[in-house]
Amino acid sequence: MEPAIFSSLVRLKPEGPDTLVVQLYRGIRSAVLDRRLIAGEALPSSRAAAALLGVGRNTVNAAYDLLVAEGMIEVRPGAQPRVATLDLGKPGGVADPIRLSERALAAMVPRRRGLSEGRLAPGSPDPALFPADAWGGVLRRAARHRQDGAEGYAHFEGLPELRKVLADQLHRHRGLVFTPDDIVVTPGTQASLMIAAATFADPGDSALIESPGYISARATFQAAGLNCMALPVDAQGANPALADFSNARLVYVTPSTQYPTGVRMPVSRRLAVLEAARGADSIVVEDDYDSEFLWEGRGIAALAALPDAGHVVYLGSAAKSLLPGLRIGWIVAPQGSASAIRAVQRRLGLAANVHAQAALAEFMAQGAYRAHIGAISSAYHDRLGIVVSALTGALGDRIKLSRPDGGLQLTALLPEVADDGPLRESLNADGFAVSSLSDYFLDRPEQGLVIGFGTATSRDARRFAEALARHLDS
Numbered sequence: 001m002e003p004a005i006f007s008s009l010v011r012l013k014p015e016g017p018d019t020l021v022v023q024l025y026r027g028i029r030s031a032v033l034d035r036r037l038i039a040g041e042a043l044p045s046s047r048a049a050a051a052l053l054g055v056g057r058n059t060v061n062a063a064y065d066l067l068v069a070e071g072m073i074e075v076r077p078g079a080q081p082r083v084a085t086l087d088l089g090k091p092g093g094v095a096d097p098i099r100l101s102e103r104a105l106a107a108m109v110p111r112r113r114g115l116s117e118g119r120l121a122p123g124s125p126d127p128a129l130f131p132a133d134a135w136g137g138v139l140r141r142a143a144r145h146r147q148d149g150a151e152g153y154a155h156f157e158g159l160p161e162l163r164k165v166l167a168d169q170l171h172r173h174r175g176l177v178f179t180p181d182d183i184v185v186t187p188g189t190q191a192s193l194m195i196a197a198a199t200f201a202d203p204g205d206s207a208l209i210e211s212p213g214y215i216s217a218r219a220t221f222q223a224a225g226l227n228c229m230a231l232p233v234d235a236q237g238a239n240p241a242l243a244d245f246s247n248a249r250l251v252y253v254t255p256s257t258q259y260p261t262g263v264r265m266p267v268s269r270r271l272a273v274l275e276a277a278r279g280a281d282s283i284v285v286e287d288d289y290d291s292e293f294l295w296e297g298r299g300i301a302a303l304a305a306l307p308d309a310g311h312v313v314y315l316g317s318a319a320k321s322l323l324p325g326l327r328i329g330w331i332v333a334p335q336g337s338a339s340a341i342r343a344v345q346r347r348l349g350l351a352a353n354v355h356a357q358a359a360l361a362e363f364m365a366q367g368a369y370r371a372h373i374g375a376i377s378s379a380y381h382d383r384l385g386i387v388v389s390a391l392t393g394a395l396g397d398r399i400k401l402s403r404p405d406g407g408l409q410l411t412a413l414l415p416e417v418a419d420d421g422p423l424r425e426s427l428n429a430d431g432f433a434v435s436s437l438s439d440y441f442l443d444r445p446e447q448g449l450v451i452g453f454g455t456a457t458s459r460d461a462r463r464f465a466e467a468l469a470r471h472l473d474s
């Protein structure tokens with residue numbers, strides 16, 4: 001399509017009630033639906049469209065993302081986007097579009113496209129290390145036993161035996177002291193974040209989120225109607241001196257292994273976070289997602305376990321130690337809030353699968369869970385070493401790796417890269433699911449990559465280092 005024709009399809013009003021992303025998305029969408037744009041037709045690249053329309057490239061990328069998510073257009077790395085083949089005549093099909101909420105539209109816009117599957121994906125444990133046989137045994141027993149009404153609607157907050165064993169494990173390994181009544185079992189951290197947001201904040205309230213930080217925490221809080229503000233991260237983790245706590249209802253932190261930098265927050269900084277939160281009457285949300293894996297130094301008890309910790313909501317998950325797909329996480333309620341958290345969890349319907357809970361309870365009670373973590377830790381530690389030495393060997397000073405204190409990913413700063421988006425796209429096209437470091441920031445992004453090593457082999461590491469060197473040279 002000629003550039004002038006393309007720009008006439010969409011009329012953008014900078015002052016309009018809709019964002020430019022939504023205007024552009026709707027403009028192209030209706031052109032496809034009334035056949036002004038036809039199947040297979042090429043659209044301008046995001047760079048060309050941005051120049052034609054006088055908007056930012058991110059705006060075009062976000063609108064294209066929405067159209068891809070709806071199946072309206074198709075995008076392949078290195079090629080122009082094309083209009084998809086649609087069955088426009090089908091009743092109730094795309095010709096009769098359903099109206100989506102602003103929140104759904106916002107949820108569908110990733111800041112940038114990226115691979116979710118592929119080699120070296122950040123934060124991904126290795127499914128091949130899952131103890132399938134042992135798990136099969138406990139799961140079979142769980143399926144055969146009656147679960148005290150939880151096979152119906154009882155114990156929505158979690159099976160009593162799992163809450164009991166979690167209270168014991170979290171005391172031994174994370175220093176937390178609480179009763180099984182203070183714990184709620186959920187389908188993972190994201191569900192826990194939604195429950196925490198709905199329990200402690202109202203739409204329109206503000207939340208401080210680490211920057212760089214966990215993108216899904218930001219997305220979940222935004223889906224709960226919260227305004228997210230940056231809590232800058234430095235070499236000691238989240239730095240409360242660099243943020244304004246006064247309006248923050250919630251403060252999201254990952255003290256045991258900052259995500260994605262891998263920094264373990266020292267005790268002095270933990271105390272500073274708690275003091276800032278106390279001063280502003282904010283509630284701290286501690287995401288302790290992969291404290292099991294320690295590569296440097298000694299582990300530190302959870303933030304919520306510090307004396308006078310005050311209002312800290314503690315979140316844990318079996319995603320890294322077992323599998324993300326198990327969908328099991330837990331919330332330890334700050335004093336006086338357990339019944340509110342249970343009520344919200346029930347309203348939102350965010351309960352975990354009963355057989356998986358019973359299986360996990362037995363797996364933990366037998367000691368198999370800790371034994372499993374010990375066994376997989378050494379495999380992950382070796383893989384970290386493989387990736388670090390391949391990258392430093394191939395790239396030397398061209399890459400600034402921060403060796404993580406824990407966790408399953410590491411960050412690489414790339415001083416010679418001005419925009420890590422195109423580099424990440426090229427690496428994704430090569431089959432590496434690494435992400436752009438800049439995407440994890442709410443403010444002042446740095447350019448680099450976030451690289452997972454959970455499934456890394458020597459071959460992956462060598463090929464990745466070669467691909468990165470090649471793209472940096474080109």
Ligand SMILES: Cc1ncc(COP(=O)(O)O)c(C=O)c1O
Nearest residue numbers: 123188189190214259289317319
């Ligand atoms: C910072 C952080 N927290 C928690 C999780 C686990 O989330 P879930 O339990 O929803 O799978 C992840 C997974 O990547 C993570 O990166």
